[in-house]
Amino acid sequence: MTSERAEVAHRLACLEVRGGNHLAAYSVQLPGLAGWVSCHPLQPSPRGGDVYYMSACSQGVMARVALADVAGHGEAVSTAAGRLRDALRQHVEQWDQSTLIRQLNDTFLKGAQKSLFATAFVASYYSESGELLFTNAGHVPPLWYRATAQEWSYLSDSTPLSKEIFDLPLGLIAGTSYSQTGVQIEPGDLLLMYTDGVSEAYDESKTQLGLERLLSIARSLPTGSAASAGKALLTAVARFRGAAPAADDETVFALQRRVVWK
Known part of the structure; x- marks a missing residue:
């Protein structure tokens, strides 16, 4: 098999659901998941360095999602975030997630200014099994609520490979290899x-x-839906800030495995 044919054989058929780096707040349905996203660029810019992306692949077998943060502020950063979304579109159909992130890194590195880099969290969720494969490229660790135990933790603290799952951010070194870690997401988990x-x-x-404070806030969040948890988190953060203005883009991307009633 030629390398080109091998590449085609290892590609998915994915449909982009939503994505961007502009002001937005809405609920969304993905294969096996209910989602909610809020993206709030630092005022007064209409677009920022935070970019989110979501797609449905292989006729609903998989949902692939990403949240990235280009470091810095200003027009150059928002432009780089737009290019990062374009790169996600370009490579999202790559079957192997580690290869996807490597390609994403190389593409971003070619188009970005030398001083720019981005952290990213990318995950592939298999709707039938509930398995989540994720890659963390220097990004802050997601919060994970396990419905059965009724416990909140950081995803990095809840895996056996917690010391190894943080890879380099995007845009630093060409050809960087990226790892992936799998966890089981149960019905009702957030x-x-x-x-x-x-x-x-x-x-x-x-x-x-x-x-530490963020985890403490999470323990008091409602867990009935992705939207209620995400909105309550942002409300709590705003309450903590008080009269202090936001100093950076703020984005929350919440997902919950849907409960199937029999």
């Missing part, structure tokens, strides 16, 4: 992805929210 504009929010006294 996954809250976010950007560091959320976890690194500051209050009026210049105190940073931080991951």
Whole structure:
């Protein structure tokens, strides 16, 4: 088999559902998942460095999602975020997720300014089995609510490979290899992805929210739906900031495995 044919044989058929780096807030349905996303670029820019992406692949067998954060602010960063979304469109049909991220890194590196890089969390969810394969390229760890145990934790703290699942951000070194980790998502489980504009929010006294406080906030969130959890998280972060203005783009991407009633 030629390399070109091998590449075709290892590609999915994916349909883009939604994505972008502009102001938005809405609910969405993906294969086996109910989702909600809120993207709020730093004012007054209409677009920012946070970019989210979601697709449905192989006739609903898989949902593939991504949340990325291009470091910095300004027009160059928002333009780079737009290019990153284009790169996701270009490579999302790659079957192997590790290869997808490597290709994404190389494509982003070619088009971005030398000083720009991006963190990213990319996941493939298999709707029949509930398995989630994820790659974390230097991104802040998602919050994970396990419905059976009724417990919140960080996804990185809930896997046996917690010391190995953080790979380099995108745009640093060409040809970087990326790993992937698998976890089982049960009915009712929630996954809250976010950007560091959320976890690194500051209050009026210049105190940073931080991951410890964020986890404490998560433990009081409603868990009935992705939308209710995501909205409540942003409300709590705004309450923590008080009169202090946002200092970065703030994006939350919430997913919940749908409960199938028999």
